[in-house]
Amino acid sequence: MPDLIETMEDGVAVLTLNRPERLNALSSEMLSALRDSLPRLASDNAVGAIVITGAGRGFTAGGDVKSMPNRVAQTFEQRLESYRAMHVIPQLMRTLPKVIIGMINGPTAGAGLGLALACDLRIAGRSARFTTAFANVGYSGDFGGSWLLTRLVGTAKARELYFLADVIDAEQASALGIVNRVVDDASLHDETMALARRIAAGPRVALGYMKRNLHAAETEPFNVVLEMEGIHQARCGQTDDHREAVAAFAEKRKPQFKGR
DSSP states (O other), X not given: OXXXXXXXXXXXXXXXXXXXXXXXXXXXXXXXHHHHHHHHHHTOTTOSEEEEEESTTOSBOOBOGGGGGGGTTSOHHHHHHHHHHHTHHHHXXXXXXXXXXXXXXXXXXXXXXHHHHTSSEEEEETTOEEEOOGGGGTOOOOTTHHHHHHHHHOHHHHHHHHHHOOOEEHHHHHHHTSOSEEEOGGGHHHHHHHHHHHHHTSOHHHHHHHHHHHHHHTTSOHHXXXXXXXXXXXXXXXXHHHHHHHHHHHTTSOOOOOOO
């Protein structure tokens, strides 16, 4: 079986990290498949939303600790290039014009936490657990986690979670704003897919520009975001979906969006 499984359901692409025997620790095959899949799905008109989840009892343990001794022979430059290649993935996730939902079905650690944080929304089962983990293996952190976590929970809490590498449960993660919703494990798949289908059935062009606005809001000055909003709003006003929404409002019915 491949390390990443891709399926489609009602306009939702589901990417399943598939190394359950290793708690879906990230492999080179898995990372390469993510780098290939994400831009392809971003340009696929049949895809309205993307869900990322893990096979078996966990989301992902992050880096494969058992393979770490094999990296000792690499030079600094080789290691740096491998991280640059890996870091294409969170950059893609943040910037591609499709909403990405993390279906967090169990333990999530290290780079796996960064992968979860790079999703636009996160739905966690009650058994989900979260940890930065890097301090436990003498690493400083990767996959954009320090940037993403700081913006979600604030600088003081992000420092605490990185320095101490404590494990927090789903309810704590929800209280901190790391996850959007916590649901029973048995209903995690159905709840996540219902949300994904709702997004996939929405005005896809507008949602893509909405994501760009929100991404810019984290880093750009107010005047820059205002200009972006104006440009994007003008573009959305030319879409069939906008015209359909206006007609549906006047006719007191639910709009039927086509994603164009």
